[in-house]
Amino acid sequence: MEPGSVGPVGTAIAGALTPAFLLAGVMTALRVLSERRNRSVDRVHAAHDGLEAEWDIARLRLRARLALAAMLFCILSALLVCALVAATFLGLLYDLPLRSAVVGLMLGAMGMLAAGLICFFAEALLAHTDFPPSKRN
Helix, strand or coil, X not given: CCXXXXXXXXXXXXXXXXXXHHHHHHHHHHHHHHHHHHHHHHHHHHHHCCCCCHHHXXXXXXXXXXXXXXXXXXXXXXXXXXXXXXXXXXXXHHCCCCHHHXXXXXXXXXXXXXXXXXXXXHHHHHXXXXXXXXXXX
């Protein structure tokens, strides 16, 4: 190894940080989900104060629960990505046989992210149909 070169440590860091870019997307999704959940909760409070129609309190609560479920799945995904980065780094640095663990962590992270996106999709569909009932004569 040449003087000043980072050698295997640099390679391990570069290899381990590649999945960490997924964290930026997950954190963006968490920010959006948090805002949507907060808006639903604010509307529930407004409904209790008589500023919103009573008919949609149950729907708003369901939307808030779906947003919270999506957030929890995304948080689990982010934690699994952190574990994936650590396992990849340790495996590359110390030449440990962690291939199965890395694969399992990646599949788990993608599964949790997919579950979060499904909950987000359900919340968005519910929000799309979140209009007061029409009054027909």
